[in-house]
Amino acid sequence: MSYKAKFRVWRGEGGEGRLEDFTVEVNEGEVVLDIIHRLQATQAPDLAVRWNCKAGKCGSCSMEINGKPRLGCMTRMSTFTEDETITVTPMRTFPVIKDLVTDVSFNYTKAREIPSFTPPADVKPGEYRMQQIDVERSQEFRKCIECFMCNNVCHVIRDHEENKPGFAGPRFLMRIAELDMHPYDVVDRKDSAQEEHGLGYCNITKCCTEVCPEHIKITDNALIPMKERVVDRKYDPLVWLGNKIFKRSGPKS
Amino acid sequence: MTQTAADSPARRQRAQIKERTLRTDQWWRYPLVTFIIFTAFLVYATWAIFDMDYFVSPYHAPFASPCLATSCPEEARLFGLAPFGDWYTWPPGILILGLPAGFRFTCYYYRKAYYRGFWLSPPACAVGEPHRKYTGESRFPLILQNVHRYFFYAAIVIGLILAYDAVLALVHKPGGLGTWILIANAILINLYTLSCHSCRHITAGRLTHFSRHPVRYKAWTVVSKLNAKHQELALVSMFSVMGADLYVRLVAKGIISFPFA
Structure with a gap:
């Protein structure tokens, strides 16, 4: 009709x-x-x-x-x-x-600013051995089709052009979370997430999640877990003390 | 009609649309309802803090639990103890409500809700916010939201105390309506507490190798399921704690007085 x-x-x-x-x-x-x-x-x-x-x-x-x-x-x-x-x-x-x-080149610029997946130096391609439960959390984020609607709707840059240089947007903060959760990635991304890519700007109003056409739980499964990881690193004295006492020097466990 | 308005050359490259939003749905309902509900909760909590009818054996109003001073009725004291002794004579809620209030204030769900409903930052998705500058939680004072996990630890203790109060009521008055209201409230409060994002992180979210920590991974999967309902639990437990508190106070004041109250 x-x-x-x-x-x-x-x-x-x-x-x-x-x-x-x-x-x-x-x-x-x-x-x-x-x-x-x-x-x-x-x-x-x-x-x-x-x-x-x-x-x-x-x-x-x-x-x-x-x-x-x-x-x-x-x-x-x-x-x-x-x-x-x-x-x-x-x-x-x-x-x-x-x-x-x-012109969505802002997103490509931000993508380039994030260090790529970095496996341990002594592990060669073909030698990766990961259990499904170790990688499935990150796999949700791989559903991203890069429509950039999450970055478009995020008020941090939508309403404040001046924040663009210091804020990667939900799409790329999710990418950082994906890599930080990866069992074979050795780059410590917590400090840079906060200091360089602007995770602290996110006030978790979940608009990125609302507009995601792939229904990725960007806020609950990527941004908030990443914020908690940053708290471990920068703002929680008990975690710092625990790391000292138990000599947990590695960034990942 | 040509639309031009801009504050910077970069911004001028965007589509110049005057309207704050072109949304045609009732986007204002969420912030408005949030504002009304939270304001009502704050008004009630403020009244309840100063109301002294918080105990009627065996019911203890949740907003005044635990009682930690000798000014509390003897039965109302936690384990019969009064660590704050004689010097503390103000209502017990003043002493302890900061902990559950802090837990809710820094909660990731509540942050979303009040940033939208009270601070309009943003009021709704794709609706322009009124503020000229924005630094979010990257600077003082909002960077203090990162203290959430410490309030979570305190909320675990408060949740256990509310469960203990409910068990005491069950032991002394199993047929009382108030008993079952307190039990329902204790369950909801504890479910809300356990569904917290910080709890999810602490169980195993901070790990990258779940397979090396099967027990923690199992706990994470359970908390993750609860976490998916965090918003609902936050709201339902807010109503339940307010309702249970009001019920106990109304019984204590004699306004509710039927036999199985």
Whole structure:
């Protein structure tokens, strides 16, 4: 069953722009990205949108739909009423290239700032032996499709551009947690998580978890455990004393 | 209509949208309800601290437990002891409520709730916050939230004391409604305490090799299951402790006086 839907789509370049109104056909079973494509095909051939898999796995079509960060390809039109005006804007935290396409290079910069997985020097590739229970906690974080909606929604940088240099965002704080929990990673990441990557900025309001299309429990399973690890290292005198008494010198046990 | 507003060149590169949010749902309900519930709890707790009708044998109001001074009724003293002696004459709640209050104040769930509901930082996801600057928990005073685990240790003790009070009530008045209210409250308080993120970390969360610590790993899996319900337990136990406390005080004041009260 088809109907005509009212859409408002943000159009512009380099930040300057406006919301443009469209009336467009919607068919049963379609998602918001289908409608954006129909707009391209019928009314706005120069409308820019980044997309790839249309299956919620590539993380390309992140946008804000009625103010909420969503994947265009995973937002069903059936979740809206027929008389509802649907507003589609680019992610607000990143610079706009054109229309719905943002420059997400902030995230690539942050990714490069995190030291990669570092196994012990005496363990060669092929010699890793890990039990499933030792790695399964980190495996949840590997579901990340890098849509960057968690970083987009995080108010630390969304509302405060000035925090960008010192804050990696939930996506990459989760990466730090993943590596810190890894049984074969030897880099001590607790001090840098707090001092260089801005874990202390996180006030655990869980918006990253709310918007994650892969339903990763970013806050509960990555950020808070990482905060607790930082407390072990920097703020808990009992742990410090225990390490001294029992001569626990290694960063990981 | 061209929308332009910005504070910095970098910010100007973002989509210039004047509206604080374009959300069309009732995003304001969560912070509003949080604000109302927490304010009600604070008002009640403030009243309860100074209310002296906190004990009616065998019921002990949770907000005034344990009693640690000779000014408390003899039956109300923890194990009959009064380590604070004669000099402490203020209500017992003043002495001990800081510990459970500190536990809840620094709790990861409550932090989320009051940062949203009271400090509007942010009021809801993808809704602009009103503050011009933000440093979060990276600096004083909010860096002190990292003391949470010490309040967790204290909360374990308080939880055990509330369980002990409930057992005493069960022994002396097994058919009393108040007994079962105190038992339900003690269970919920202890479940909330055990579901804490710090507890999860202490059991085994801090380890990287679960396989080398099977007992701790087992404890972690149990706490992790509870932890998934931490928010619910935090709220339910808040209502239960308030309800149990009010019930005991109403019985102590004679306002509730039916036979199996």
